[in-house]
Amino acid sequence: MAIAIERPRSVLRNRLEPILGFGLLLPSMLVFLVFFYAPAAFLAYISFFHWNIFTSQSQFIGLGNFLILFAQPLFWQALFTSLYFAAVMVPAATLLSLGLALLLREGIRSRRGGVLRSMVFLPHVTPVVATSIIWIWLFDPQFGLLNSILGFFHLPQPGWLASTHWAMPAVIIYSLWHSLGLYTVLFLGALATLPRSVLEAAQVDGAKRWYLFRRVILPLVSPVTFFVVVLATINTLQSFSQIYALTGGPHGGAGGPAFATTTDSLLVYQTAFLYQHFSLASAMSLMLFILILGLALMQKWVADRFVFYR
């Protein structure tokens, strides 16, 4: 029979242990509290006020800020622009990164595969503002590389960042370039853990490429697909820097020719820091938060039905 031998522990130590635990947690909890939860709570709080940061003449106006927002066409336009951005970005990023990962998978163990993987991941580690400025040159309607290539093939040359129609696609192209690496690496990780014998069993069973992908690979990487979709949604709806850098400059930091790239987050920035309407911007942020939360919950609901966890 096994006999458990416990060292006698002092009463003091028993009492101190939880205190010590909380003590160790405290610094990070404080940081979170001061820089995240408190501002977030404060934001929710001031969204019900007519707030003035310079004087103490703030005034409770209930849902007033929200009513102002809903009456503003620009708010709805920004919301639509955000959703348009996400609606293109999320599927495009997910499909392209999965495709890239499948292409790169073959050489996953070879040295050349490593170089290729690094090359795909590289854009993601570059600073957004700096590379955005480079892309402004690439997008230049007259002298840019992109239009030179299109011109060479006698294809129509859009105005890109100068065009209300093409400014958003340009932002999407840049965002894809910058973020694909991350998602591709996530998919590569998922593909690397696929059990080899299961793939071989499917081959022996007569599954051709497409059938193998649809019936075996896709279901087995579905947890990562779900993760990528959620991550891409959040990243897209929150993106600010590249839109500001690509289209903000000549338009007062508010995005796009004629607000073509003014997403919610840019509108929040403009309202808060250009026009000093902090409470209105807070209300807007709250709406954005609710939107993202709603989308994430919806994705979770879908995922519970289609994602297979091993």
Next chain:
Amino acid sequence: MDVVNFRGVTKQYGAQSALRGVSFDVNQGEFLVIVGPSGCGKSTVLRIIAGLEHPTAGLVQFGGQNATALSPGDRNVGMVFQNYALYPHLTVSENLAFGLNAVRTPKPKVRERVKEVAKLLELEDMLAKKPGQLSGGQKQRVALGRALVRQPVIFLMDEPLSNLDAVLREKMRMDLRRLHEQTGTATVYVTHDQVEAMTMADRILVMQQGEIHQIGTPDEVYHEPATLFVARFFGSPPMNAIDVRVRHRDGGWVVVSPNHGERAVITHAGAHGQEWERLAGDSGHWLGFRPEFIHMGRAEGVQFSVTVTDVETLGPRSHVHALWGDDPLVFILEHGQSAPERGATVWLTAPNSSLHWFDEENRRVRSLKKIGYVHAVPEAAALINS
């Protein structure tokens, strides 16, 4: 016609060769077991048949046709993997139907086949379950069912029982054999387990280091091993082998043990001088005899006086380990025979009919049989230990 032919198949992985010129045939309806230690190339053979690997050189034929261009799915093989390799996200029924659906079989036909196979393998109660909810033995049956459902021309099994516990393994061994008799489909079964090979095979193919040592029935492999490796691979404990030389002495031929000061173990009385002439010289030969054929005491045959070092009691029988000079020998005592004490000196006899002879390249010397065996010299052996 044969189901599969291998003609001089070689497989290289970089500088390493997994197979070196392997040739054999899989006959219609036979149960062929490929056996050998790990890394001997047996799984590579199976994967080449399945089309999952391609030979570096040599020819693989399916039904007499060159199979080089055939993809795994076009070969119509049923494969059972060691770790089952079930599709974890599909139910048992979907796992069974996968192969049929992959080649666009009409739905009613799929349902019918899945039902048949589920009945045959007693999987009916678990059709709606996922592999994660099944025990090892159940997963094994699903993996078998998945191979069966396509009615393949050949079954390929890669150590299918090695993940099961001993009791289940024994049951599955018989079930597999029975299934083979029902379907009559040629089966290639890879294992490192000599018991599985012996009990299940119609023919055994023994491999080592990418080469075939012997292809034969279990009886042939056991009673007439083609090489010393085969001789020692089958049988537990393995065959005793002592290093010997053939010498011409006093007008006759003697077999001596260099480990025992060139003393004669065996002398040959009379004929077949040519045979002995061929074997004579300084090259080392091996004289083998199985532990289960050794008697205690002195009788007709090669006699040894040995010192007992260990006795392993297994219940139905005991393994006795002993030393003949520096050479270790093992022999078996059946239940009821009283085992000698450790340290005791006893006489052993390996009957003439139990002797195997292997040449300097460890190959069986078949002419030994023609010679009509040899006669042991008890005095010689006795002298060695005196």
